[in-house]
Amino acid sequence: MADPLEKALDLIELASDESTSQQERTSAAVKAVRIIRKYKLLSGPLASFANNEFVQAAKTLFGAVTDPKVVQSAKKVRDGVSRIRRR
Secondary structure (H helix, E strand, O other): OOOHHHHHHHHHHHHHOOOOOHHHHHHHHHHHHHHHHHOOOOOHHHHHOOOOHHHHHHHHHHHHHOOHHHHHHHHHHHHHHHHHHHO
16 A cells, blocks of 8 residues: 555545545545544644644545535435345
8 A cells, every 4th residue: 555644645635626526525535534543644743733734634524524415425325235235
């Protein structure tokens, strides 16, 4: 895998790009969050830099993930998957 920080930043950029589909943006945001958690990118040295480019990008990402439209879309996908699994 490429540098986790660079990969997360690329995914955050994709998640923030309004020219991509909502589904692709949501998917990129979720993948970025997983990388951030896995590699603990918001702890350690990065945590001390409030104006750090990564921290600012992460704030944008988390804002997108908590957007009511994104949450509603994620719930619809979850419900659809649940219905398929029950078949």
